[in-house]
Amino acid sequence: xxxxxxxxxxxxxxxxxxxxxxxxxxxxxxxxxxxxxxxxxxxxxxxxxxxxxxxxxxxxxxxxxxxxxxxxxxxxxxxxxxxxxxxxxxxxxxxxxxxxxxxxxxxxxxxxxxxxxxxxxxxxxxxxxxxxxxxxxxxxxxxxxxxxxxxxxxxx
Amino acid sequence: xxxxxxxxxxxxxxxxxxxxxxxxxxxxxxxxxxxxxxxxxxxxxxxxxxxxxxxxxxxxxxxxxxxxxxxxxxxxxxxxxxxxxxxxxxxxxxxxxxxxxxxxxxxxxxxxxxxxxxxxxxxxxxxxxxxxxxxxxxxxxxxxxxxxxxxxxxxx
DNA sequence: TTGCTCCTCACGTCACGTGAGGTGGC
DNA sequence: TTGCTCCTCACGTCACGTGAGGTGGC
Numbered sequence: 001x002x003x004x005x006x007x008x009x010x011x012x013x014x015x016x017x018x019x020x021x022x023x024x025x026x027x028x029x030x031x032x033x034x035x036x037x038x039x040x041x042x043x044x045x046x047x048x049x050x051x052x053x054x055x056x057x058x059x060x061x062x063x064x065x066x067x068x069x070x071x072x073x074x075x076x077x078x079x080x081x082x083x084x085x086x087x088x089x090x091x092x093x094x095x096x097x098x099x100x101x102x103x104x105x106x107x108x109x110x111x112x113x114x115x116x117x118x119x120x121x122x123x124x125x126x127x128x129x130x131x132x133x134x135x136x137x138x139x140x141x142x143x144x145x146x147x148x149x150x151x152x153x154x155x156x
Numbered sequence: 157x158x159x160x161x162x163x164x165x166x167x168x169x170x171x172x173x174x175x176x177x178x179x180x181x182x183x184x185x186x187x188x189x190x191x192x193x194x195x196x197x198x199x200x201x202x203x204x205x206x207x208x209x210x211x212x213x214x215x216x217x218x219x220x221x222x223x224x225x226x227x228x229x230x231x232x233x234x235x236x237x238x239x240x241x242x243x244x245x246x247x248x249x250x251x252x253x254x255x256x257x258x259x260x261x262x263x264x265x266x267x268x269x270x271x272x273x274x275x276x277x278x279x280x281x282x283x284x285x286x287x288x289x290x291x292x293x294x295x296x297x298x299x300x301x302x303x304x305x306x307x308x309x310x311x312x
Numbered sequence: 313t314t315g316c317t318c319c320t321c322a323c324g325t326c327a328c329g330t331g332a333g334g335t336g337g338c
Numbered sequence: 339t340t341g342c343t344c345c346t347c348a349c350g351t352c353a354c355g356t357g358a359g360g361t362g363g364c
Contacts, residue, residue: 053337122296146274176317186354
């Protein structure tokens with residue numbers, strides 16, 4: 001199992017867990033945000049010390065990064081993000097349970113199709129947003145051209 | 157001056173002002189939002205009746221649309237949006253005062269250059285966001301491909 | 313006069329920000 | 339023992355949402 005604590009006997013290359021300060025800095029969020037995500041069940045600390053201090057793995061930080069991406073790029077709220085994350089977690093589970101017992105083939109297929117539907121929906125949302133930004137860019141380019149024209153008329 | 161009120165003597169094709177309910181519906185926002193924008197000085201009603209009822213012109217609604225665009229597409233907050241709107245108002249003013257007295261040529265040039273700088277900044281922000289969405293799309297396409305591959309392995 | 317729309321408070325919400333006051337490990 | 343970081347309340351903020359209670363025009 002290669003189990004060992006995080007004491008002085010640490011020998012090898014298992015990535016160390018970060019406390020909340022370092023984790024927040026690395027993820028580019030505040031400690032408050034990490035505690036809030038935990039409160040909502042979005043990101044659990046990978047470990048908690050007997051003293052109650054939260055520890056975060058790289059995997060947890062990747063989850064935080066995903067949340068920020070869905071927030072800032074798509075403008076999703078945390079409830080919508082929870083849905084996306086749950087679906088992505090499910091997809092990983094399914095993949096991991098590929099040859100496992102207990103998951104019927106038709107059940108597996110069902111879950112994969114759900115995953116595909118949700119991902120395709122997300123893709124459509126992203127594409128629409130990108131198109132909107134394209135229109136916005138065209139508008140801005142028009143404005144810039146007009147300002148430059150006006151400027152060239154003011155040239156000495 | 158073509159001045160006349162909005163009484164029963166209305167004759168021609170000047171676009172009518174909308175009350176807050178119709179205005180909100182047309183702009184796709186709530187009445188509360190319109191009142192809030194006014195409170196912040198972002199959008200003034202084009203007129204207010206003696207009874208205190210707000211009236212909105214198409215121009216005011218265009219301003220609201222611009223606010224929503226800057227909010228939803230770029231994620232700007234209302235303070236940042238105020239800066240953009242003020243600059244755009246300035247640009248319109250400058251354009252209108254093209255041959256007017258009272259605005260010196262170097263002052264005019266100065267204002268146009270400020271306007272150009274701000275618009276170019278905005279353009280860079282939009283472009284960055286669009287690039288981010290492009291990366292996101294690539295990632296999603298990868299996920300979709302993998303799910304489809306897994307699905308084809310579950311085919312009868 | 314009756315509806316409907318408008319008005320102004322004013323408290324609630326979401327996603328945190330920001331101290332207050334206290335505990336814990338190198 | 340001294341710092342620094344962590345902890346848990348708990349109130350504040352932004353951009354509105356949502357009634358409460360009252361006025362105004364067809």
